[in-house]
Amino acid sequence: MRGRIDLNCDLGEGFGAWSLGEPGADTALLDVVTSANVACGFHAGDPVLMGATCEAAVARGVQVGAHVAYRDLAGFGRRFLDVPADVLRAEVVYQIGALEALARAAGGRVSYVKPHGALYNAIVHHEEQAQAVVDAIAAVDATLPVVGLPGSVVLRLAEERGLPTVAEAFADRGYRADGTLVPRGLPGAVLTDPDEVARRVVRLVLEGVVTADGGTDVRLAAGSVCVHSDTPGAVDLARGVRSALTAAGVDVTAFAAR
Template sequence: MVIDLNADLGEGFGIWELGDDLALLDIVTSANVACGFHAGDPVTIRRTCAAAVDRGVSIGAQVSYRDLAHFGRREMDLEPEELCAEVLYQLAAVDGIARAMGGRVSYVKPHGALYNRVCRDEGQAAALVDAVVDYDPSLPVLTLPGSAVHSAAAAEGVPTIAEAFADRAYTSAGALVSRREPGALVHDPAAVSARAVRMAVEGSVTSIEGTPVPVSARSICVHGDTPGAVRLAQAVRDGLLEAGVVLQAFA
């Protein structure tokens, strides 16, 4: 069993810091680096990429809607060409900085509202994939199993990687429970670790309704902005290793 452990990083902005990026980079195998549209600024992006390169952590571009005020968690209706261009802009910016630091962007992961939207919206999923095709069609896109991104990417020859969320609740349909709903986030380190191990070993998670949900995933995410994120990520890492899972980046 080989699993990638990813986290959202570089989500500070100016004088505001969010999460302990350096501590998380010592735990995860892949870093989803904010591209400046929902969080992140040039200095933060540069520092995060440099630290990831120093630790041998894979760098991903975490693209989002242009929504600093709401941290990219407000859904937006964009024309396909506009969304494609905005994703391309973010991807090129972070990859340029990553290369200057001695690394490169190895994959793409949507953030927040864009992540959820492209899972069900074929038009926006296609626009996201078109941006990847324009930049580098060999870059994998990280998304939920069953997401509309898989079919859009397959049509363009773009690889996809299925991921699961150790610290987020699932519906019985396999979607993430909205953050507006109670119980959407799981905060207990032991519970989060147990969920991650079950996802990796059994390919399953218990939904918020109490039913089993299949989650076949190559990567498991722990959010960097969740309270106690470092403790959660360390608990997940320890639990996976104790279960005999090999932690290795997919890209």
């Protein structure tokens, strides 16, 4: 084997009668990925969908992660909210706890925490909110790995607190030269060509390099790679990435199960 990598995906991002992505995409993606970031009800998800997603993940041996977010159903958690630290801490604890109960009912458990959307991006630099997220995770279970952007404040604070950390890269998102993501809505923010995405991920895993906008090579050391379920053609993207990694001799396995 030429290394190993976790393949994760954001799942369970519907709500009530509303669904996200292509019909049947979540089930198909669970047959490909090794870790499932399950929406915890704040940016998407409801108890029925959360429980069903956990059951489907557990049945396939896929690790369940708490995909915590700002309380922002209307904005799908992609708008920054200036939430006081004590409120954010309580809300993250609440989300992890809700998913943990449903995961246990499905015969599994929450194996890691990955913030979503605007919260994920904010705690790359926002010290106060990053500390609130770390405090929340530590209060629930200090053995839970924290997934975040390489070089982010939240990963630094988690390491200082003694929490396990996993640096993450994105298969279907464009990068800027500083290693942050191209903001959604800008050209090059979302990548949808399966061959291009697969090549990028293989190079990332084997060489630790991704090409940013403008053609600059950026070094990234990642333990997990994400494919978003709402990216057009997400199932084909994920299948292509996994197939290319396997063909390159990479062991695709969940970090939380190592």
